[in-house]
């Protein structure tokens with residue numbers, strides 16, 4: 001199955017604009033779901049937290065799932081401003097993005113990410129764990145950086161819970177409007193082999209091979225196909241292009257058409 005996830009970050013600025021984008025994606029995404037074989041593709045929209053509930057209502061009878069961009073390390077307590085994973089699940093949220101580099105840049109470390117992952121899987125949410133290096137150097141230290149991040153973020157996660165786990169490889173240098181470029185499909189392939197080996201070492205062959213590895217970082221409707229066919233991506237975590245219904249729909253179609 002290919003997974004196509006839209007991370008809207010803090011956009012759009014109004015609910016009405018978000019609903020418009022979601023409606024257009026719903027139309028095209030539903031077509032892709034219907035056209036493909038059952039279970040061939042899954043589309044998930046992760047809007048800003050305050051838009052999660054209304055979008056869940058809007059997308060209720062569609063195959064498009066709604067995800068959250070964050071959840072806290074515990075289900076309850078006096079933690080002003082935090083989001084309970086259990087409450088997200090109760091709303092109907094299926095996925096949560098954790099360990100995104102933009103949250104790590106705000107101070108979230110591997111220990112917190114690991115705690116959040118445990119709490120999220122306990123609440124029965126599927127976790128999209130983001131990992132990625134700051135820069136690519138010739139010495140290959142980016143492998144060490146990603147390996148360390150992966151191991152530390154997954155500390156304490158039992159093998160029995162890996163069915164809830166998805167990894168998104170998002171090289172930080174490729175994310176956002178200021179990025180020089182997206183990674184190349186070969187960059188992704190190389191890193192996904194490394195990530196896969198780490199997952200197999202950690203969880204064993206069967207569980208390690210079953211965990212999807214997505215690519216994220218300047219994915220658009222022009223480069224998506226290459227990541228699927230040459231890179232072997234199991235799908236995408238899309239930022240900017242997921243706010244453009246036409247572009248995002250073309251990315252969905254690329255995933256639907258790939259094997």
Ligand code: 13P
Pocket residue numbers: 007100170174175176177179216217218219237238239240241
């Ligand atoms: P862009 O697709 O805008 O580069 O963002 C990637 C990202 O951070 C998705 O989580």
